[in-house]
Amino acid sequence: xxxxxxxxxxxxxxxxxxxxxxxxxxxxxxxxxxxxxxxxxxxxxxxxxxxxxxxxxxxxxxxxxxxxxxxxxxxxxxxxxxxxxxxxxxxxxxxxxxxxxxxxxxxxxxxxxxxxxxxxxxxxxxxxxxxxxxxxxxxxxxxxxxxxxxxxxxxxxxxxxxxxxxxxxxxxxxxxxxxxxxxxxxxxxxxxxxxxxxxxxxxxxxxxxxxxxxxxxxxxxxxxxxxxxxxxxxxxxxxxxxxxxxxxxxxxxxxxxxxxxxxxxxxxxxxxxxxxxxxxxxxxx
Numbered sequence: 001x002x003x004x005x006x007x008x009x010x011x012x013x014x015x016x017x018x019x020x021x022x023x024x025x026x027x028x029x030x031x032x033x034x035x036x037x038x039x040x041x042x043x044x045x046x047x048x049x050x051x052x053x054x055x056x057x058x059x060x061x062x063x064x065x066x067x068x069x070x071x072x073x074x075x076x077x078x079x080x081x082x083x084x085x086x087x088x089x090x091x092x093x094x095x096x097x098x099x100x101x102x103x104x105x106x107x108x109x110x111x112x113x114x115x116x117x118x119x120x121x122x123x124x125x126x127x128x129x130x131x132x133x134x135x136x137x138x139x140x141x142x143x144x145x146x147x148x149x150x151x152x153x154x155x156x157x158x159x160x161x162x163x164x165x166x167x168x169x170x171x172x173x174x175x176x177x178x179x180x181x182x183x184x185x186x187x188x189x190x191x192x193x194x195x196x197x198x199x200x201x202x203x204x205x206x207x208x209x210x211x212x213x214x215x216x217x218x219x220x221x222x223x224x225x226x227x228x229x230x231x232x233x234x235x236x237x238x239x240x241x242x243x244x245x246x247x248x249x250x251x252x253x254x255x256x257x258x259x260x261x262x263x264x265x266x267x268x269x270x271x272x273x274x275x276x277x278x279x280x281x282x283x284x285x
Contacts, residue, residue: 007122009258010217011096013131016124019094020050020137026088026145027052027096030061030105031128034192040099049098049131050139053087057247060087061108070273071192071245072108074159080112081150088145089118098124098131101215102208104251111250111266115159116152123254126216160240160267162274168240169201169281175234176202177264179243179252180271187284192244195275197282199242205230207248210255223259237263242270 007015019025029052031040037058044054055061060083063075075083089095095113097106106123113121124131132138160168168174178185178198185204190196198204209226211217218226231239236256243249246268253264274280 006120007094007096008119009122009254010125011122012125013134013136016049016096017136022094024092025051025094025096027098028087028089028106028109029054029128030057030097030099030109032057032099032105040105043100045140045142047132047138047140048143049128050137051143052098053143053145055083055087055109057105057108061105061112068273068276070269070276072247072268072272074115074246074268075112077116077152077154080116081152084113084116084118084150084152085148086145088148089113089150090148091118091151093118093120093148095121096124097121098127101127101129102211102251103127103215103217103254104207104248107251107254108247110254113152115154115266116150117155118150118152126214129215158265160265162267162269162277162280165199165240165242165267165274166280169199173235174238174240175231176240176242176267177231177249177252178202178204178271179207179241179248180204181206181208184244187282193272193275195278195282197275197284198271199274200281200283202242202283203231205252207243207251207255210251217255217258220259223255224261227256227259227261235263236261239264240267241265242267242274244270245272246270 187197
C-alpha cells in the first residue's frame, strides 16, 4: 500500500490490483451462500483473486451455537485470533476482504478485525463480481499462507447482549436499527427464525439500501441521507445494529463508518437470539 496509508472502510479494484504482490497485504475471500454453505469455498477453488485465502462464515467467522445465542454467534477471541493468523494476518497487515458482490459477508470479517483492534481492514467495493467484470487477474486452487501471530483484544463497549437491548428499548436516547429486508422487519415473512417481527422500537434500515445496483457502495452523502430517513437524527454512537444473525448488521456498521457516522454497536445475537426466547417482546408492522 501507499506508505503510511491504511484503508479502513472500502478499497477499489484498481488499488488492489496495484498491490497484489505487496507482502503487507492479506486478501481474504468471504464468499458464502446461506442456503448452500459449501458454495463459497467451491467458487474459491474454481476462481479467486490471486493470493487470497478463504474464510467461511460458519466455520471461521462464527462461534459455537447453543440454540439460544443466535445462528452466527461471535467466535471466542482466542479462537478468532488463531484463525486470523492462519489467514496470514498479523499486526501491521492491510487486510482486504471480499465476497461475491455487495459486501454482505466481507463486512463480517471487517467488523471482527476492528472488534479485536485491527483497523487496517477494508472491503473490496463491488466484490468479486466487479473484479471479474473488469477482467482482473484470477487464480484457481487452494492457497495457504504461513501462519502469522495475530494479537488482539476485544474493544470494550462494541458488543451488546440481550439485556443491553432490553434496556435500549426503554431508553429514548438509543436506537435499534434492523438491517433485514422490510418485509421481514414488518413480520410479513420469516424464512429462517422461529417467529416473525422485530425488536420493539427498532427502525428499519435494509442493508441493501447502502449499495448501488452493481453492489458498489453509495456515496457517503447518499448513505447519510438514507440513514436519516431510516432513523432520524439519532446520534450514531447511540445506534445498536442488528439483523437476523449478526451478519448484515455489520454491513450497516461498515456503511455508517464509510459515511462518517461513527460509534455504532453490534448486537451479534440479533433476531435469531432475541426471538428464541418466547418471553421477549416482539413488534410487527
